[in-house]
Amino acid sequence: MSESFANAAGGGIVAELAATMRENRDYLSEIDGAIGDGDHGINMVKGFDMAAERVEDGASFDEAFRTLGRTLVMEIGGSMGPLYGQFFRAMARQAKGVEQVDAPTFASMLEAAYEAIRELGDAKVGDKTLVDTLDPAIAAFKEATGTGAGFAEALDRMTEAAERGKDSTKDLVAKVGRSSRLGERSKGVLDAGATSCWLILRTTAEFVKRQL
Amino acid sequence: MSESFANAAGGGIVAELAATMRENRDYLSEIDGAIGDGDHGINMVKGFDMAAERVEDGASFDEAFRTLGRTLVMEIGGSMGPLYGQFFRAMARQAKGVEQVDAPTFASMLEAAYEAIRELGDAKVGDKTLVDTLDPAIAAFKEATGTGAGFAEALDRMTEAAERGKDSTKDLVAKVGRSSRLGERSKGVLDAGATSCWLILRTTAEFVKRQL
Amino acid sequence: MQRIINDPDRVVPEMVDGFVAAHPDIVKREGHERVVVRKDAPVAGKVGIVTGGGSGHKPAFVGYVGRNLVDAVAVGEIFSSPTAAAFAEAMRAADGGKGIACLYGNYAGDKMNVKMAAEDLEDDGIEVKTVIANDDVPSAPKDEREKRRGVAGEVLMWKVGGAKAALGGSLDEVIAAAQKAIDNTRSIGIGLSPCTIPSVGKPNFSIEPGKMEFGIGHHGEPGIKVMDLVSADEMAAMSLETILPDLPFNKGDEVVVLVSGLGATPIMELYIFYRKVHEILTGEKGMSVYRPYVGEYFTSLEMMGITLTVMKVDEELKQLIDLDCYSMGLRQEKLR
Amino acid sequence: MQRIINDPDRVVPEMVDGFVAAHPDIVKREGHERVVVRKDAPVAGKVGIVTGGGSGHKPAFVGYVGRNLVDAVAVGEIFSSPTAAAFAEAMRAADGGKGIACLYGNYAGDKMNVKMAAEDLEDDGIEVKTVIANDDVPSAPKDEREKRRGVAGEVLMWKVGGAKAALGGSLDEVIAAAQKAIDNTRSIGIGLSPCTIPSVGKPNFSIEPGKMEFGIGHHGEPGIKVMDLVSADEMAAMSLETILPDLPFNKGDEVVVLVSGLGATPIMELYIFYRKVHEILTGEKGMSVYRPYVGEYFTSLEMMGITLTVMKVDEELKQLIDLDCYSMGLRQEKLR
Numbered sequence A, B: 001m002s003e004s005f006a007n008a009a010g011g012g013i014v015a016e017l018a019a020t021m022r023e024n025r026d027y028l029s030e031i032d033g034a035i036g037d038g039d040h041g042i043n044m045v046k047g048f049d050m051a052a053e054r055v056e057d058g059a060s061f062d063e064a065f066r067t068l069g070r071t072l073v074m075e076i077g078g079s080m081g082p083l084y085g086q087f088f089r090a091m092a093r094q095a096k097g098v099e100q101v102d103a104p105t106f107a108s109m110l111e112a113a114y115e116a117i118r119e120l121g122d123a124k125v126g127d128k129t130l131v132d133t134l135d136p137a138i139a140a141f142k143e144a145t146g147t148g149a150g151f152a153e154a155l156d157r158m159t160e161a162a163e164r165g166k167d168s169t170k171d172l173v174a175k176v177g178r179s180s181r182l183g184e185r186s187k188g189v190l191d192a193g194a195t196s197c198w199l200i201l202r203t204t205a206e207f208v209k210r211q212l
Numbered sequence C, D: 001m002q003r004i005i006n007d008p009d010r011v012v013p014e015m016v017d018g019f020v021a022a023h024p025d026i027v028k029r030e031g032h033e034r035v036v037v038r039k040d041a042p043v044a045g046k047v048g049i050v051t052g053g054g055s056g057h058k059p060a061f062v063g064y065v066g067r068n069l070v071d072a073v074a075v076g077e078i079f080s081s082p083t084a085a086a087f088a089e090a091m092r093a094a095d096g097g098k099g100i101a102c103l104y105g106n107y108a109g110d111k112m113n114v115k116m117a118a119e120d121l122e123d124d125g126i127e128v129k130t131v132i133a134n135d136d137v138p139s140a141p142k143d144e145r146e147k148r149r150g151v152a153g154e155v156l157m158w159k160v161g162g163a164k165a166a167l168g169g170s171l172d173e174v175i176a177a178a179q180k181a182i183d184n185t186r187s188i189g190i191g192l193s194p195c196t197i198p199s200v201g202k203p204n205f206s207i208e209p210g211k212m213e214f215g216i217g218h219h220g221e222p223g224i225k226v227m228d229l230v231s232a233d234e235m236a237a238m239s240l241e242t243i244l245p246d247l248p249f250n251k252g253d254e255v256v257v258l259v260s261g262l263g264a265t266p267i268m269e270l271y272i273f274y275r276k277v278h279e280i281l282t283g284e285k286g287m288s289v290y291r292p293y294v295g296e297y298f299t300s301l302e303m304m305g306i307t308l309t310v311m312k313v314d315e316e317l318k319q320l321i322d323l324d325c326y327s328m329g330l331r332q333e334k335l336r
């Protein structure tokens, strides 16, 4: 197994993400339905499918992410469109021009994505959003690479942390977004965005590992 | 007991009718509530009380009825205002200029009232309205006088027939007015207007008998 | 009852107070506390347009008092005819010396009270003529048109009659135009939920979830049938199939269309319904829509539901429909 | 769900179809299927007024496209922000060469999407400035005004901004006027029943019979408290007591008042509520009502409830409020 993969060969990522969203559409909408408006699965599938169709054959990893980001920003609306849109656009920007994507590049992609979400959405850890998945996931990835783990190993650590982060949202009170109107009543269920974020990170990790 | 009474002494009739309406306000509204809009008692009390205040001291029988009729027409609105309004105006017209009101005069008053209601409201016997009280009541009064009964006796026959007529509305399907929208569902309860008409005839009969 | 009222028996006078306070540029109250009059009425030398009816149908009736529309309105209790006195005062307030056109709906109480008011005015030498709207197709078969109720088509009758009067029409001309408007107009309503008269406190009828009453009246009068709820497109198609053959409307006709919510219907749904009405009329039916109206024009308190009104127009009606007007419920500039 | 729709996922595009078909004299659709544009836009040499937001608030937002009001609107799904692309298209369609004033409400999604659209336009050399309405008093304390939601006060912001642009104001002048309008405006809402987003199919929250939510938001956001239902007069008094001290409004102030139903409220009840608002303002508070608006101006699907908005006016705001305008939701001639 190598410690990097060819950017040029990574264009399949968006189709895989779209497949994951389709598989989990009803699950995501169900979670959103409990304390939101029940459309998260629909929103995600709509955006990712649209993007998957637009990604050209032979697109690179960064090009695929750029198309995904642009599609989400331009066509989905709501809060998720711009948030995940800027998320993927930021990842694309970090990978642009890179020939081999390695762990440091991937770490900078994650950090840029997080920064974009924070700048736009202003949510903090504990607010019961996708940030609760993203923040520990990135920390775990960097912690792993910093302590000598390989790219694949670090991706596994990231996915595990993402899952724990996602699970942590169950006991949180929503502070931003639609479900914040429920106050204490928003406790007891997972956050939909945190769940889709975990799915995105897990799918991406699996995809990357197969490229190494 | 005489066979007529002095028109000039009959002005108290409206106060007595108003008292009857007040006593039966809730009952009438309750009946109307079952298949109408529940305001018949309120409508009647409002109009009769207003008229009772306006009837001048020493008013005659026909003047009192004229005031009552005018008040109902002008101030009550809906269907009952004009219907009972024209009813009492017609009665007043027949008694106007009469010094002693006897059974034939009273019969002509009833007939004129019935004619006014029919002209304006176009309801027939069996339509579940006050006509179901009025029609048999007038027939009974005329039948009684025609077969030699005195004024008082005829008034009793009238009241009895009015009550039977009122009771007959229980099994009828409403054909006109608000409750006709219920179709078959309007069966099983008395008609509010038929009930108030019976109360009006009974109170008038009692009043007249005390004047004879 | 989840409502914004004070005393249930005082909703009508308080509504009138609020209405007059909110629209000082359009209306005034005059003579009778249940009469609302156009601010500059009576307009000398103009036929006075009068209407009236039970309350709870906002913008009808007071919402149509205004320039080139109605001059005076008699206000009744909720769903109950105004008094003869109120009608008579409204007529007097509207009298500009050319007679009164009383344009109202076919309800027993209104007919009786208008009749007595008109007699009163005629005693004073003021001529009163009437047009009785009967545009509601489901309320009686075609050969008993005189029994049909007046519903949202009344708005077009007022528009046309008001315009004719504003343009200097004589009483007979105003009556003829308003009569032509209503004769060329057919309406139907669909109810999806009941409404509650505040002083009664309980719904005036019931509709099960998943059902609708096709052909319902403006006070919840029963319609043609209670049936399973269908899509907006099917509602539009069914409504047109019921009213178009009744006039009949024919290929090539130019029509004015009025879609009104019954009170609780989200306005966006009126547009979803209108979309299909427009498509059917201008598509398979081969007609053209001269002017559409979509909004809350004639409601039934907080009933969920919709009404459709179609009027066939000729050159005269087009001219009258196009005249600008300004009331609370209808404000319009020339379209063309 | 007792509603007049077809496919719950297609209510927005079908509504837009119907809207454009119903108002050909006022609007057109251009470029993007979720953008509604004033018929004669872009108006050369005029600042373009743009807004947008989630659907379900009719007449907002498309109902304010029209002469002397808004030039283009981005239409979102029900209660969900329009896309950045729709905002960008709306801005492009409104661009008459003097820049774009995007006047919208303080919601997270709208802010993000407007921001990205504006960046897009600026890349093309078109200047975009924004005013973010935050008139809803209950949604945050006074020292965190930047967190407050935009509600029915947005209508007055569009009226003022639209008029300033129509009178030839520069982009900075239009922005300043609209900002002044919203800075001088305070609103509050009361909810008596929830509403149902068609694609969700169940009510978005619940209110027990006999209770009301005081301070509710336009999407059912929780208010200050859930309390026993009170009379219309008390609602009016409580609402004024909450918003008047916030600006604060003072004795002698001239104010514009806007009362809006939330969708299912019978219009007569809006007048019953306004009656008391008017009485309190002009009585014990010693203010004068420069212009009242009562009607359905900013709704929440079929929610039962009411909102109150008060704006303090100076000579500039009076002039701008008085300018005539013509859209589906707001049509006005000069009052004076």
Ligand SMILES: Nc1ncnc2c1ncn2[C@@H]1O[C@H](COP(=O)(O)OP(=O)(O)O)[C@@H](O)[C@H]1O
Binding pocket: A032, A036, A037, A038, A039, A040, A041, A043, A044, A078, A079, A080, A083, A117, A120, A121, A122, A123, A128, A129, A130, A131, A176, A177, A178, A191, A192, A193, A194, D080, D108
């Ligand atoms: N400001 C924010 N920052 C980060 N995530 C957010 C923010 N606002 C909302 N979210 C996420 O969005 C998710 C809901 O997405 P979705 O259902 O698609 O949108 P909507 O709430 O418009 O229906 C929430 O579960 C939450 O994780």
Ligand SMILES: Nc1ncnc2c1ncn2[C@@H]1O[C@H](COP(=O)(O)OP(=O)(O)O)[C@@H](O)[C@H]1O
Binding pocket: B032, B036, B037, B038, B039, B040, B041, B043, B044, B078, B079, B080, B083, B117, B120, B121, B122, B123, B128, B129, B130, B131, B176, B177, B178, B191, B192, B193, B194, C080, C108
């Ligand atoms: N056309 C008519 N002819 C005779 N009586 C009528 C007619 N229409 C209605 N009524 C009577 O009116 C009564 C209802 O009166 P009321 O409740 O006061 O009026 P509303 O129906 O306007 O609420 C009915 O019970 C019926 O007897």
Ligand SMILES: [Mg+2]
Binding pocket: A037, A039, A078, D079, D080
């Ligand atoms: Mg959503």
Ligand SMILES: [Mg+2]
Binding pocket: A032, A036, A037, A038, A039, A040, A178
């Ligand atoms: Mg959602």
Ligand SMILES: [Mg+2]
Binding pocket: B037, B039, B078, C079, C080
């Ligand atoms: Mg009644």
Ligand SMILES: [Mg+2]
Binding pocket: B032, B036, B037, B038, B039, B040, B178
């Ligand atoms: Mg009754």
